Amino acid sequence: MANGFPIDGQLIERLNEGALGALEDDYASLGRQLARRGIDVETIRSRVAAFSVAVPSWGTGRGGTRFARFPLAGEPTGILEKLEDCAVVQQLCRITPRVSPHFPWDKVSDYAGLREVAASLGLGFDAVNSNTFQDQPGQKHSYATGSLTSTDPAVREQAVAHNIECIDIGRALGVRDLTVWIGDGTNFPGQQDLGRSFDRYLDSAAQIYAALPDGWRMLIEHKMFEPAFYSTVIADWGSSILAAQHLGPKARCLVDLGHHAPNVNIEQIVARLHRFGKLGGFHFNDSSYGDDDLDSGSVNPHRLFLVFNELLEAERNPRDGFDPAYMIDQSHNVTDPIESLLSSAEAIATAFAKALLVDRDMLKTAQEENDVMAAFQALRTAYRTDVSPILAMARVGAGGAADPIATYRASGWRTAMAARRRPAGSTAGIV
Numbered sequence: 001m002a003n004g005f006p007i008d009g010q011l012i013e014r015l016n017e018g019a020l021g022a023l024e025d026d027y028a029s030l031g032r033q034l035a036r037r038g039i040d041v042e043t044i045r046s047r048v049a050a051f052s053v054a055v056p057s058w059g060t061g062r063g064g065t066r067f068a069r070f071p072l073a074g075e076p077t078g079i080l081e082k083l084e085d086c087a088v089v090q091q092l093c094r095i096t097p098r099v100s101p102h103f104p105w106d107k108v109s110d111y112a113g114l115r116e117v118a119a120s121l122g123l124g125f126d127a128v129n130s131n132t133f134q135d136q137p138g139q140k141h142s143y144a145t146g147s148l149t150s151t152d153p154a155v156r157e158q159a160v161a162h163n164i165e166c167i168d169i170g171r172a173l174g175v176r177d178l179t180v181w182i183g184d185g186t187n188f189p190g191q192q193d194l195g196r197s198f199d200r201y202l203d204s205a206a207q208i209y210a211a212l213p214d215g216w217r218m219l220i221e222h223k224m225f226e227p228a229f230y231s232t233v234i235a236d237w238g239s240s241i242l243a244a245q246h247l248g249p250k251a252r253c254l255v256d257l258g259h260h261a262p263n264v265n266i267e268q269i270v271a272r273l274h275r276f277g278k279l280g281g282f283h284f285n286d287s288s289y290g291d292d293d294l295d296s297g298s299v300n301p302h303r304l305f306l307v308f309n310e311l312l313e314a315e316r317n318p319r320d321g322f323d324p325a326y327m328i329d330q331s332h333n334v335t336d337p338i339e340s341l342l343s344s345a346e347a348i349a350t351a352f353a354k355a356l357l358v359d360r361d362m363l364k365t366a367q368e369e370n371d372v373m374a375a376f377q378a379l380r381t382a383y384r385t386d387v388s389p390i391l392a393m394a395r396v397g398a399g400g401a402a403d404p405i406a407t408y409r410a411s412g413w414r415t416a417m418a419a420r421r422r423p424a425g426s427t428a429g430i431v
C-alpha cells in the first residue's frame with residue numbers, strides 16, 4: 001500500500017517507466033504543434049492536472065437495467081468496498097479524488113469514521129444523493145405513488161425528512177451539496193393534476209431548502225422520463241430552473257447528459273442555466289436512445305466537447321460564481337465498472353482539454369463578424385487535436401498510471417477481490 005492507495009505503487013512505476021520514452025516523444029511533438037498555434041502545452045497540462053470529477057459510489061457496482069442484473073465476481077457489496085474501488089480509480093487516473101455517496105444505500109452508523117476511512121484511501125466526499133424513488137426495508141410509507149409530490153402529506157413529510165437526514169450526513173462527511181432527483185410522475189393522462197403536483201414539489205422542496213446550512217446548495221436534477229412514462233414532475237430544465245428560482249439562491253439546476261429528449265442541444269441548456277446563475281452541477285454519461293447511462297464519451301465525444309466548450313465560456317464569464325459539481329453518472333452490465341470509470345474519466349478530461357485549446361479570440365471575432373466557417377473551425381481545430389499525451393503526462397506527474405486500464409489489468413485487482421469479497425446479489429439492479 002503506497003500512500004494508502006490499494007494498488008502496489010511499484011507496479012505503476014514499473015509500467016510507467018516502460019511507457020515514458022514514447023510518451024515524452026509524443027508530448028514534445030504535441031507541444032511544438034500547439035506552440036505554432038500560440039498555445040503553451042504546459043499551461044494546458046497544469047489545467048488538466050487541476051481538473052477533477054467525482055465518482056458515484058454506486059458506479060463501482062454493476063447497475064444493471066430495469067430487467068436484470070448480472071453481478072461481477074469481486075464487485076463491491078458495501079460502502080467500504082466501494083471506497084476501495086474508487087481509490088483504485090483515483091490512484092490510476094488522479095482526477096477522481098471525491099466520491100458522491102447515495103443514501104440509504106451507503107448508510108453506516110459512524111460517518112466521521114467513514115470520512116476517516118475515505119481519507120486513508122486518498123479520497124474525500126462530494127454531493128450527497130437522496131433516494132425517494134424506491135422503498136426501503138422498514139419504511140413507514142410507500143413511495144409507490146410519489147414522494148416529494150405525493151398527494152399524501154405523511155409521505156411528503158417522510159420524503160422531506162429523508163432529504164434533511166442526507167444533509168446531516170453530508171455535514172459529517174464534509175460535503176456542501178445535496179442532489180435531489182425524484183422519480184415522481186405518471187403513466188396515464190389524467191392520473192395526476194399536473195399543476196398541483198408541481199405545487200406540492202415546491203412546498204416539499206422549500207422545507208428541504210430551509211434546512212440547508214450556510215454555503216450549501218440544493219442541486220435539482222431533472223429527467224424527462226422513467227420510471228414515469230407519461231409525465232414527470234421535474235421533467236426538464238424548464239421545470240428545474242422554475243423550481244430553483246422559486247426556492248432561492250441556494251437552489252441550482254443539475255444537468256445529466258442522458259436526461260433529455262433525443263437530439264436536444266444540451267450545450268445550449270448549459271449556456272442558458274449559467275446565464276441566470278443556476279448551473280449547479282453536471283452528471284456525465286452517454287446515450288443513444290434515452291437515459292442509457294452508457295460510458296461518458298463512448299458514443300458521442302463531440303457533444304461532450306461542446307458541453308465543455310460552454311462550461312469554459314461560463315468559467316470565463318462567471319455569474320453569481322461558477323462552481324459546478326461534476327460527477328460521472330453511468331451504470332450498465334457489460335464491463336468491469338473500474339475500467340469504465342477509468343475510461344470515462346479519461347473521456348471527460350479529454351473533452352475538457354480540447355475545449356481549453358479553442359482559440360477564443362478567433363471564435364469571438366468570427367461570431368461578431370458572422371464568419372460562420374471561421375467560428376466552426378475555431379472549434380474543429382481544437383476538437384481534432386489529440387490531447388492524450390497531455391492527459392498521460394498530467395497523470396504520471398501526479399503519480400498515476402500512464403495507461404490506467406492496462407495497469408489496472410496488470411494489477412489483478414478484480415481477481416484478488418473475487419477471492420476476498422462475498423458475492424454480490426443478482427436481484428434487480430438500480431440505475
Ligand SMILES: [Mn+2]
Binds near residue numbers: 256283
Ligand atoms: Mn444523474
